[in-house]
Amino acid sequence: MGRESKVSPKYDILAVVTLNKDRVLSGKPLTLLAQNEEEQKEMTDDIAKALKAEIVRMKTNDFLIIRE
Amino acid sequence: MPGKEFLTTSDINVIVTAILIGTFARIITLKEDFRQYPSYPNGYLIHLITGFVAASLGAVALPALLSKNFIAVTFLTLAIQQFRDVRKMEKESLIDLEETEFTYRGKAYIDGISKTFEARNYFSLVVALVTSITIKLVPVKGWLDIIIGIAVGLLLLFLLVRISKGKTIGDIAQVKAGKIEVKGSELFVEGMFITNQLGSDLAQKLFKDEGMAVVIYPNEDHFRINLENYGQRQAALFEATRSLGLKRFHYTRRDFEDGKVVVALVPIKKDMDALIEVVKKCPLLESVKKPNSVMKTNLRGR
Numbered sequence A: 001m002g003r004e005s006k007v008s009p010k011y012d013i014l015a016v017v018t019l020n021k022d023r024v025l026s027g028k029p030l031t032l033l034a035q036n037e038e039e040q041k042e043m044t045d046d047i048a049k050a051l052k053a054e055i056v057r058m059k060t061n062d063f064l065i066i067r068e
Numbered sequence B: 001m002p003g004k005e006f007l008t009t010s011d012i013n014v015i016v017t018a019i020l021i022g023t024f025a026r027i028i029t030l031k032e033d034f035r036q037y038p039s040y041p042n043g044y045l046i047h048l049i050t051g052f053v054a055a056s057l058g059a060v061a062l063p064a065l066l067s068k069n070f071i072a073v074t075f076l077t078l079a080i081q082q083f084r085d086v087r088k089m090e091k092e093s094l095i096d097l098e099e100t101e102f103t104y105r106g107k108a109y110i111d112g113i114s115k116t117f118e119a120r121n122y123f124s125l126v127v128a129l130v131t132s133i134t135i136k137l138v139p140v141k142g143w144l145d146i147i148i149g150i151a152v153g154l155l156l157l158f159l160l161v162r163i164s165k166g167k168t169i170g171d172i173a174q175v176k177a178g179k180i181e182v183k184g185s186e187l188f189v190e191g192m193f194i195t196n197q198l199g200s201d202l203a204q205k206l207f208k209d210e211g212m213a214v215v216i217y218p219n220e221d222h223f224r225i226n227l228e229n230y231g232q233r234q235a236a237l238f239e240a241t242r243s244l245g246l247k248r249f250h251y252t253r254r255d256f257e258d259g260k261v262v263v264a265l266v267p268i269k270k271d272m273d274a275l276i277e278v279v280k281k282c283p284l285l286e287s288v289k290k291p292n293s294v295m296k297t298n299l300r301g302r
Helices: A036-049 B009-029 B040-064 B070-100 B109-137 B143-164 B201-210 B221-227 B230-244 B272-280
Strands: A012-018 A030-033 A056-057 A062-068 B173-177 B181-183 B186-190 B192-195 B212-218 B248-252 B261-266
Touching: A012 B272, A036 A056, A036 A062, B009 B040, B009 B109, B009 B143, B040 B070, B040 B109, B070 B109, B109 B143, B109 B230, B181 B201, B186 B221, B186 B261, B192 B212, B192 B248, B192 B261, B201 B248, B201 B261, B212 B221, B212 B230, B212 B272, B221 B230, B230 B248, B230 B261
Parallel strands: A012 A030
Antiparallel strands: A012 A062, A056 A062, B173 B212, B181 B186, B186 B192, B212 B261, B248 B261
């Protein structure tokens, strides 16, 4: 990747929305626990819309809300 | 008036003709092309005035020398400083605009553009200087010397424009439409992973329905050095978003295996032919180190 990582966009993780309470840890970023998948999607969409951010769905089914 | 020396009509003819041809050189190199730069109307006026000043400096250099005013020629150093200021001004202006564009031009592209603006002022100066020298040197008088001077100035301008014309991505690579696949939250173009940022259903639908991608295949392996340069890819992406607009999402990715480069985006105007054309015509940046074969310039144009 060379020096690309220094010049390409840098993202901040604004929030994590998970269904697994074991992954809800203190500190940054904000981590939210959803009760079910539907609620998880709604929470993620609402936060992403409000913050004009992008959503990444991890293979663990957690959602990351990130922004440049 | 004793002690005062006035310009002769002949000198005035030389100076005025050279200034006009020098300014004309700036006018025809100040074009608004598909890349849309300069993109701001006031930019025209600024560059025309600086071109006029450059032409004036070139035009009066020879008459100043002939009148044994050798010190006056030192103002050519002023010209160099002025042109550097043009470059600096252009660079600062484009950097200021970075935050308002769909994507960043990138520092490499801005450097290339500002260098071009500086070089075009030298066109004005050199064309005006050569025009005035020619008019003075040709052994014929009357209007014929002026006509010959104009012809030589225009010929020089033609050659300078040809020589300074850079190459484009289309000269060293094939640009083809890329097949978009959205698998869950991941985006692939021609089987190459691009991003996993399509986490929401809306984003996935948007890219499936309206996303576009092109793949750049280098003609030779060593062209990968240019095409995979981050500044070069950013320039291609910028030109794509500038021409077609941008709704959301824009990516460039490179494949380490075969050197292909992908440009993917969701444009406002969905026109694949235009996207291919604009990426093909994106200039190769001078700041990117190139093999000799790429730097070789054809005097007759491409």
